[in-house]
Amino acid sequence: MDRIVIRGGAKLSGRLPISGAKNAALTLLPCALLTDQPMTLDNLPRLADVDGFGHLLNGMGVSTAIAGGSPDEFGRTMTLDATRITSTTAPYDFVRKMRASILVLGPLIARMGEATVSLPGGCAIGNRPIDLHLKALEQLGAKLEITAGYVKAIAPDGGLKGGRISFPIVSVGATENALMAAALATGETIIDNAAREPEIVDLCRCLVAMGAEIEGIGSERLVVHGKPRLHGATYRVMPDRIEAGSYACAAAITGGELELVGAKADEMGAIIASLRETGLHISETADGVKVAANGKLKPLTISTAPYPAFPTDMQAQFMAMLTRADGASVLTETIFENRYMHVPELARMGADIQVHGRTAVVKGVDRLVGAEVMATDLRASMSLVLAGLAAEGETRVHRVYHLDRGYERLEEKLSAVGADIEREADS
Structure with missing residues (x-):
């Protein structure tokens, strides 16, 4: 050590x-799960959490290729290809080390119709609960069950449906999960009391680059018009x-x-x-x-x-x-x-x-x-x-x-x- x-x-x-923003990078990486086309992220910081998230996605069948990042450079470029997702599970070993792993939940349900994600471990769960993530996805029709320390989620027949999400308190992570899920839901989703952090704006812009339609970017109310599919894109991390x-x-x-x-x-x-x-x-x-x-x-x-x-x-x-x-x-x-x-x-x-x-x-x-x-x-x-x-x-x-x-x-x-x-x- x-x-x-x-x-x-x-x-x-x-x-x-x-360098590129850690908090933005960990939000943009799971966007790769929303499309069957390659997605490229530039200005990706060389961080343990970024590497860890890449390994999590690899375990789901996502291929990753890294360019740049020589000893004399800061940042890297990563191309992610989720053409074929082979697993919809985020194991405990990943989520206990990196709470951002919970951000695969929305994309997996939206695209694959199911997800199994470990509850975050350690004492932090009392201070950083994921109940707002779960309630937001329920508003889009997801059926959720917590068993043996995992959240098991299933989309209704025909996939997620647009809905109305109103957060009682501002939550960055819950806003991110809701946005990614709503991007592939059928119909319109309104997210009230959404987080307004620049990293949320960065996520919205990345989703738009992938073909999503989002109104109110940067405000407390986001309106997402769901699309049947998103395409690949090249995007630079803030x-x-x-x-x-x-x-x-x-x-x-x-x-x-x-x-x-x-x-x-x-x-x-x-x-x-x-x-x-x-x-x-x-x-x-x-x-x-x-x-x-x-x-x-x-x-x-x-x-x-x-x-x-x-x-x-x-x-x-x-x-x-x-x-x-x-x-x-x-x-x-x-x-x-x-x-x-x-x-x-x-x-x-x-x-x-x-x-x-x-x-x-x-x-x-x-x-x-x-x-x-x-x-x-x-x-x-x-x-x-x-x-x-x-x-x-x-x-x-x-x-x-x-x-x-x-x-x-x-x-x-x-x-x-x-x-x-x-x-x-x-x-």
Whole structure:
């Protein structure tokens, strides 16, 4: 098992490329199940989760061919061919490691008329249930049964039928499953209180490129006019706004200046607004977004909420950055429980953070000190890297397989802009 070793104190400076979005890629990959023609995805990030999803699709009979991705390149191109689906089951071993596997449910029911998908495992099920996914598919006529830890779904005779789906709360995953299923349903489907994340917009655009008809893209109401079949397409994965925000925090916490090549400011509204509140100078360039430190960071009050509000996936990174702010910041996590597991690890580095339920008070400190720390999840692991970049001495981040799920070749990107960081085998 690897670890990341960081010797902090360097100001980051230069151009840093932003990869294709992990969350978008994991939504676009199951679109291949909706057509019997080849589908090609460009700008696909080299991530453990992307590889894992590819293996899941391989097990269903989908062939995958990868181009690009040489040692000197970021991103790859993958062509997926689901002409013949040989299995409609997503086994537990895949779903327990990667919750995005649940996104094969809608496409399989829509095209094959059946699906058997494992329930997500672990403690996360209480915080991230799939009941909204299931209720949405029931509105399209699917018959569902949960048995032996699996969801077994069957479409009615003649396939799924258009219907009315109204989500009681915003759910990104449920919106995605509903969209893909509705694309092949007979008739019109209306999805109310749909998620509006840029990754949802990316999915809609990909489906349209495959021949789907969708109205209201980017709004809370999506209207899908089902088609009897979709065709293949070539589609480019959007840039990763969470990766871009994470590296913006790296510029901030080190007092540096980075041009985030490929980042799109219009997809990062709440992130950029909050960065500007800390005193950072943010500007759009011909190639992306430039982030420049401008003196001591100012404290913030942030509450996570569905898009277009501040994203929960940036909470941990902002917390790390705000450990160096001049004053006390207040962060409130409204999306997921137990998303402050990085707090004790940051405290080992000298951070002053008090958690009260869903609220964390972060008092800025004059210095962070390198320490042995352990990653607990994807975004938490990035917060520890950020703290390490600013800390005095050496920081060793263990269990970095979490990082490999969402940040493409992180140590290479950071080294290229001045960080003293390397990966080594964990003893």
